[in-house]
Amino acid sequence: MDLFTEHGFEQVTVAEIAARAGLTERTFYRHFSDKREVLFPDASPLYTGLTDAVAAAPDSASPMETVAAVLEATAAFFIDRHEFSRRRYAVITANAELREREAVKLASLADALAAGLRERGVAEPAASLAAEAGIAVFKVAHVQWVTADDPEDLADLMRAALDELRTALNP
Amino acid sequence: MDLFTEHGFEQVTVAEIAARAGLTERTFYRHFSDKREVLFPDASPLYTGLTDAVAAAPDSASPMETVAAVLEATAAFFIDRHEFSRRRYAVITANAELREREAVKLASLADALAAGLRERGVAEPAASLAAEAGIAVFKVAHVQWVTADDPEDLADLMRAALDELRTALNP
DNA sequence: TCCATGATGTCAGTTTCTGACATCAAACGT
DNA sequence: ACGTTTGATGTCAGAAACTGACATCATGGA
Numbered sequence: 001m002d003l004f005t006e007h008g009f010e011q012v013t014v015a016e017i018a019a020r021a022g023l024t025e026r027t028f029y030r031h032f033s034d035k036r037e038v039l040f041p042d043a044s045p046l047y048t049g050l051t052d053a054v055a056a057a058p059d060s061a062s063p064m065e066t067v068a069a070v071l072e073a074t075a076a077f078f079i080d081r082h083e084f085s086r087r088r089y090a091v092i093t094a095n096a097e098l099r100e101r102e103a104v105k106l107a108s109l110a111d112a113l114a115a116g117l118r119e120r121g122v123a124e125p126a127a128s129l130a131a132e133a134g135i136a137v138f139k140v141a142h143v144q145w146v147t148a149d150d151p152e153d154l155a156d157l158m159r160a161a162l163d164e165l166r167t168a169l170n171p
Numbered sequence: 172m173d174l175f176t177e178h179g180f181e182q183v184t185v186a187e188i189a190a191r192a193g194l195t196e197r198t199f200y201r202h203f204s205d206k207r208e209v210l211f212p213d214a215s216p217l218y219t220g221l222t223d224a225v226a227a228a229p230d231s232a233s234p235m236e237t238v239a240a241v242l243e244a245t246a247a248f249f250i251d252r253h254e255f256s257r258r259r260y261a262v263i264t265a266n267a268e269l270r271e272r273e274a275v276k277l278a279s280l281a282d283a284l285a286a287g288l289r290e291r292g293v294a295e296p297a298a299s300l301a302a303e304a305g306i307a308v309f310k311v312a313h314v315q316w317v318t319a320d321d322p323e324d325l326a327d328l329m330r331a332a333l334d335e336l337r338t339a340l341n342p
Numbered sequence: 343t344c345c346a347t348g349a350t351g352t353c354a355g356t357t358t359c360t361g362a363c364a365t366c367a368a369a370c371g372t
Numbered sequence: 373a374c375g376t377t378t379g380a381t382g383t384c385a386g387a388a389a390c391t392g393a394c395a396t397c398a399t400g401g402a
Contacts, residue, residue, distance in 0.1 A: 013357065027381055029359065064339055096275075103274035104267075125311045129336045132310065136303030140296045165300045168235055170341040184388065198350055200390065344402085351396070358389075365382070372374090 001087055004039075009095040036101045039088060043105065047112055049073055054116030063122050067134035068162060070113060074138065075155035082151050089146040110135040137161045172258055175210070180266040207272045210259060214276065218283055220244055225287030234293045238305035239333060241284060245309065246326035253322050260317040281306040308332045 003012045003020060014035050018028040032038045053073035057066040078085060092098040114131035122130065141157035174183045174191060185206050189199040203209045224244035228237040249256060263269040285302035293301065312328035 014359085015357090024382055025358095026360090026383080030380080033359095035358070062339075062342055064342075099278075100271045100275045103278045104271045107270070107274045125315065125332055126335055126339055128311050128314075129307060129332060130339050132307030133304060133336060133340065136300060136307060139303065140299050143299075144296065161296055161300060164297055165304060166340050168233075168297055168301050169304065169337050171233055171235075185390085186388085195351055196389090197352080197391090201349080206389070346401085347399085349396105349398085352394085354391100354393090356389105356391080358387105360385100360387080362385090363383085366380085368377105368379090370375105370377075372376100 001039075001091070004091045005087065009039075009091060009098060036097055039091060039098060040101060040105060046074070046077055046109070049077055050109065050112055051116055054113065054120065057120070063117055063120075063126060063130040064133070064162075066117060066120065067113065067130050067137075068159075070116075071134060071138060071158045071162070072155055075153075075158055078142075078145075078154055082145070085142075086146050089143075106135055106139060109138075133165060137165060172210075172262070175262045176258060180210075180262060180269060207268055210262065210269060211272060211276060217245070217248055217280075220248055221280065221283055222287055225284065225291065228291075234288055234291075234297060234301040235304070235333075237288060237291065238284065238301050238308075239330075241287075242305060242309060242329045242333070243326055246324075246329055249313075249316075249325055253316075256313075257317050260314075277306055277310060280309075304336060308336060 003016060014028055015025045017035075017038065018025045021028070028038075050070055050073065053070040054066060057069045061069065092102050110128075110131045113134055114128045117127040117130055118124070137158055141154060141161045144157050144161075145152065145154045174187060185199055186196045188206075188209065189196045192199075199209075221241055221244065224241045225237060228240045232240065263273050281299075281302045284305055285299045288298040288301055289295070308329055312325060312332045315328050315332075316323065316325045
């Protein structure tokens with residue numbers, strides 16, 4: 001992260017990253033599938049948290065209520081990482097390859113969410129749409145969270161964004 | 172496209188693509204910024220179509236009504252390209268790098284849409300949320316369109332998806 | 343007819359990423 | 373305690389993606 005903040009992502013070679021970590025380039029590739037991936041630390045806790053939250057929602061919950069519950073759980077995941085998220089966001093937005101990677105990560109999060117909803121009996125395309133809407137809310141709130149001078153509560157931002165989306169679609 | 176359908180995207184080298192086109196590898200890179208880009212032909216008409224549609228919406232139109240109008244215009248853009256879209260979709264979904272590229276393209280479409288809405292006086296985060304919702308609808312409808320055995324009308328699929336999203340958010 | 347311009351070719355080099363094999367240390371069974 | 377197994381790391385060679393610098397060539401205008 002230090003190397004990237006100082007020189008920018010493209011200017012840093014994998015050999016340099018490895019050297020800074022006291023490792024070999026080859027070893028770097030044993031830990032990360034490619035150079036970009038080093039900025040997307042293991043997301044499996046996020047996925048399991050998401051999947052659990054979908055499953056934990058009461059049977060009576062509508063698709064969007066389920067999504068709202070998932071967003072709450074997701075916000076908790078980020079609570080201790082505000083400073084890290086800020087730096088990471090700065091590096092990522094400054095580089096096209098990284099924005100690409102970020103976009104797929106969010107897309108596969110949406111896929112996982114849609115799969116969870118289908119598991120609950122939500123039919124397509126309702127499941128995908130609810131999931132995409134949820135991720136849209138997440139994206140917007142997350143940007144606000146990392147760019148705001150005064151760090152607000154991520155969960156609050158998500159709730160507000162979800163409300164805003166609701167009224168936009170049914171004025 | 173022939174090369175990709177037969178051998179898969181990864182197995183085809185840029186040298187092979189260039190040779191098939193009767194060109195040099197270096198010349199390939201003068202036409203496309205990278206190997207993936209060859210599957211994302213010049214999207215500027217799509218962007219200008221989108222921007223025009225946003226601007227053309229009546230002042231009285233709400234953000235989501237504007238988005239709906241944009242989706243109609245976008246559908247028209249794809250009307251003659253069903254077969255091409257099918258092949259392209261098959262190649263892209265089969266490869267991670269290409270799914271990445273597809274994801275950013277859609278994200279930047281969302282950005283353009285949000286910018287257009289802001290131009291109309293829609294505030295943030297409403298503009299981004301409406302734009303993301305619109306792109307979500309597009310994604311879902313587009314998948315249905317290219318995977319359905321019997322090619323339905325893309326505009327119809329989008330309208331249906333938008334309705335579905337509406338009811339999901341306000342049951 | 344000459345020349346300016348834009349597109350293409352040639353070539354060398356950097357960087358990312360991968361496969362194959364070697365090495366080393368900690369953990370394990372006896 | 374000792375040989376072995378296993379997992380992590382190192383070494384090396386090489387393919388493929390990309391880039392910069394310069395040469396060539398065709399086309400159209402002065």
